[in-house]
Amino acid sequence: MNKASNPFFEFIQVNREELINKWTDRMKDLDDQKNLTVISDKLYTNICNEYFNIVLTNVNSLGEEVTSKIEYFSQKIVQLGWSLKYISTGLSELNKILFEMMTVNNTEEEKMNLVWAFDKWIAPINSEVLHQYASSWERTVSLQKIALQELSAPLIPVFDNITVMPLVGTIDTERAKRIMENILQGVVKHRAEVVLIDITGVPVVDTMVAHHIIQASEAVRLVGAKCLLVGIRPEIAQTIVNLGIDLSQVITKNSLQKGIESALEMTNRQIVSMEE
Template identity: 85%
Template sequence: MNQASNPFLAFIQGNREELIEKWELKMKKEDDQKLSSVISDHTYTNICNEYINILIHSFMNPDDEPSSKIGDFSQKIVQLGWSLRFLTTSLSDMNKILFEMMTLNSTEEEKMSLVWAFDHWIAPVNSEVLHQYASSWERTVSLQKIALQELSAPLIPVFDNITVMPLVGTIDTERAKRIMENLLQGVVKHRAEVVLIDITGVPVVDTMVAHHIIQASEAVRLVGAKCLLVGIRPEIAQTIVNLGIDLSQVITKNSLQKGIESALEMTNRQIVSLGE
């Protein structure tokens, strides 16, 4: 099928402004996340124009592979925070607006013919947009997961030879592995003599969590440093006792402040008040 048999190309080019205006108003009305409060009208207009450009390019080059423009367009949609539901609704609205404009004075037979043309010319473009959106979303989530993993067990130097690892949230096997890796790498990198693991932000310390902490403490000892467990709240202490967890081989303190004071003593330093 050649360009001349495409019923949409000339119509979209000739009615572009009206089509975009109607679609933009519909998008704002259907905005399920109220993004219009933080997204300018210019952004909506740009998105509409980019999609129209994709359609025109596809109509004029029907034998080409899906263009990189679709990938860029879909990635921009993800970056704007538009949900899959909002995207599919918006594309459907655009199709309805285009169909209504093109069939204003058409017969039923002409309308049915145009429905077939929609399936042939526009549906594949929409399908590729959704496919690229899903791929871009998966990449974004993957990158976010990696970033969160990097931040989930940071090792922070607070004094010479003293580092702190603040832990927040639940600790599963995958995160425990990350903690162990960061601890060992950090001890060597910062030449730490004492490492404080702060569990103030860990909601539950069960047998598995305690096992991972003991393993981490032993691993730190094997590379020549000492490990302190700090931030043990009363309810956590009670849970540890009730479960019969043995932390006798780990030095424990109830707060980070007490832990730092002990760490300074272990490295032959102390906090001295200068007075007035």
């Protein structure tokens, strides 16, 4: 389909500003209040305008240039945090606006011809937008997951031969495996003699979590270092007792400060105050 035979091309060019204004208003109506407070009217207009640039570029088929523009466009709306449902509904609203404006005085036959032309020209673009959106979202989520995994169990050197692993949030089997890997790699990398596992930020310590902690402590011992479990709050201590969890083989302290003091003693050092 070329420009001359395309009923939408000239109409969109002539009525572009009105279409964008109406579509922007519909998109804002569809959006929730959270986005409305952080997204300006100009940004909505820019997104709608960019979409029409793609539509007017696509004359015959989805070539490399159009696909590239759609990919960039999809990445942008993913970064805005717009959901797939919101984008899909927004594109449907544009379809309604376009047909409402184009078929005010049309016969049923003329309307059907427009439907056919729409399927040939704009529908493939919308389909590709949704496809690229889904792909971009999957890539984003995958990268975020990798970043969170890397940050979920860091081993931090605080003194020579002393490292701390602060844990925050729940611990499942997959995360426990990463904790074990990071501890063993970190002990070797930092030549740690003492490792402190800080569970201050772990909301629940059940039998599974305790089992993973005991395993980590044993693994540290096998590579020639000592392990301290710190940050045991009163409610966590009560849970451990009630569940009958045996942590007798693990050195425990109620705070990170106490743990560091013990770790310094284990490495023949201590904290002393300097009098002026």
